[in-house]
Amino acid sequence: MTKSLPILFLLLFAFVIPLAAEETAGTHDAKAQTFQKGNTTLSLRIAKISGDTYLLADFQNKHQQIAPEDLKVTLRRIGNRYETITFAPFENGLRSQQTISKPHSFTAQVVLDIDNKKYNWQWEKHEGRTKIDTTYSEKAGVTVATAQGGEIERHVEVYGLLTIPPQKQASVNARFPGIVEALLADVGQAVAKGDKLARIQSNDSLQSYTVSAPISGKIVSRNVNIGQLTGSAPIYTIIDTSTLWAELKIFPSQRKEVAVGMPVHILKEGMRQNSSILSIVPSVNDQPYQIALVEISNKDGHLTPGDLITGVLDVQRVLVPVRVEKQAVQKLDGKPVVFINEGEVYQASPVELGISDDRFIQIEKGLDVAQKYVLENSYLIKADIEKSGASHAH
Numbered sequence: 001m002t003k004s005l006p007i008l009f010l011l012l013f014a015f016v017i018p019l020a021a022e023e024t025a026g027t028h029d030a031k032a033q034t035f036q037k038g039n040t041t042l043s044l045r046i047a048k049i050s051g052d053t054y055l056l057a058d059f060q061n062k063h064q065q066i067a068p069e070d071l072k073v074t075l076r077r078i079g080n081r082y083e084t085i086t087f088a089p090f091e092n093g094l095r096s097q098q099t100i101s102k103p104h105s106f107t108a109q110v111v112l113d114i115d116n117k118k119y120n121w122q123w124e125k126h127e128g129r130t131k132i133d134t135t136y137s138e139k140a141g142v143t144v145a146t147a148q149g150g151e152i153e154r155h156v157e158v159y160g161l162l163t164i165p166p167q168k169q170a171s172v173n174a175r176f177p178g179i180v181e182a183l184l185a186d187v188g189q190a191v192a193k194g195d196k197l198a199r200i201q202s203n204d205s206l207q208s209y210t211v212s213a214p215i216s217g218k219i220v221s222r223n224v225n226i227g228q229l230t231g232s233a234p235i236y237t238i239i240d241t242s243t244l245w246a247e248l249k250i251f252p253s254q255r256k257e258v259a260v261g262m263p264v265h266i267l268k269e270g271m272r273q274n275s276s277i278l279s280i281v282p283s284v285n286d287q288p289y290q291i292a293l294v295e296i297s298n299k300d301g302h303l304t305p306g307d308l309i310t311g312v313l314d315v316q317r318v319l320v321p322v323r324v325e326k327q328a329v330q331k332l333d334g335k336p337v338v339f340i341n342e343g344e345v346y347q348a349s350p351v352e353l354g355i356s357d358d359r360f361i362q363i364e365k366g367l368d369v370a371q372k373y374v375l376e377n378s379y380l381i382k383a384d385i386e387k388s389g390a391s392h393a394h
Contacts (some may be wrong), residue, residue: 002330033123035119040114041059042057042071042110043060046100053104054098055073056093059093064346068086068088069278070114071111072085072110073087074109074111075100076108076109077347078341078347079371085100088392103349107123108122128349129347129385131346132346132384134344141377143375145325145375147371149321150320152319152355154313154317155315156254158247158313159309159310160247161246162244162296162304163245163305164240164245165243168215168239168243169239170237173211176209177229178201180224180229181199181201182197182198183197185197185198185213187219189220195212196233197211198211200230213259215238215319217239221236223237241304242298243296244303245278246296247292247293248291248292248294261276261277263314264292265312267309267312269308275294292311294311320362321369322368325359327375327376336351338367342372342374343387349367351363351367
């Protein structure tokens with residue numbers, strides 16, 4: 001049932017939501033928007049000149065003298081972004097001094113001051129835009145986020161296993177050979193450093209002495225019984241697994257990017273723990289890799305020495321001005337876009353992408369800090385725009 005939800009949402013967009021993708025005169029570069037007041041006829045159009053896009057103004061009466069300062073255009077884009085357009089002479093009319101960025105979708109306030117009269121027009125030009133009722137977008141799971149800056153982390157994935165640090169394991173030996181008179185602890189018992197574990201009668205002095213725990217931890221082995229003679233073998237073995245080491249294999253192709261102190265995320269069956277590299281040591285038996293040692297906590301006891309784990313190394317951390325989650329980026333007309341949101345209106349905005357990690361991607365151009373954009377189920381907005389035939393977000 002879960003796999004069918006995206007299909008149901010697409011059907012919802014296709015048949016239930018009234019299409020509101022807007023397309024007005026002047027959507028394409030070849031079309032012009034014409035305004036007329038009295039004997040004055042003004043045509044505005046967007047055109048590409050020498051690789052850049054400008055706003056051109058033409059007048060029906062070619063002999064009418066229109067000074068560049070007589071025409072002012074203010075573009076309002078989604079998200080309350082305003083651009084003031086000024087003009088300069090060009091051929092038989094005027095050309096904007098500013099290039100017109102994509103998408104060519106805006107509400108333009110046009111002011112023409114001529115013959116001591118001031119004329120005002122409004123020009124709606126939309127492309128790559130749709131309007132969707134909030135009720136339906138919420139049902140479809142469309143969510144909106146606010147664009148912010150943050151870190152982009154480039155990762156390297158390595159593998160290894162968990163071990164007990166040397167200082168967290170101890171063998172308990174008799175100081176002097178003798179007979180075991182009493183054993184005060186057994187396998188599986190938790191002990192604290194200094195706890196009495198056994199009483200031994202020395203063969204030399206015939207005096208009894210006690211053996212204490214050198215570390216806190218859990219007894220995992222007992223190698224003598226009461227009445228036996230102690231020898232070189234330990235009486236007990238104690239380990240402390242509250243802290244473990246992750247031993248990560250670093251192969252030659254990865255060595256240049258790995259260093260002591262580097263942040264690392266240890267992953268094990270849904271568990272994620274953040275730490276850093278303590279040290280890097282050669283492998284034993286001349287293996288073709290080095291070992292990066294990472295200390296992790298195991299206070300809950302869910303991890304066991306010998307467990308296989310994955311280490312994700314942060315080999316590069318870059319602070320970028322604007323980043324979004326990768327799922328927010330779609331392709332429209334073959335180019336990457338994010339969908340800017342304002343109320344019930346969604347606008348495709350072409351973006352230039354920068355560096356990325358497994359979650360975030362940098363937006364170098366096309367989205368500003370604090371702008372609202374579609375995060376989850378952005379593909380549904382794309383589908384609605386494409387269905388309406390009003391993409392043109394190039």
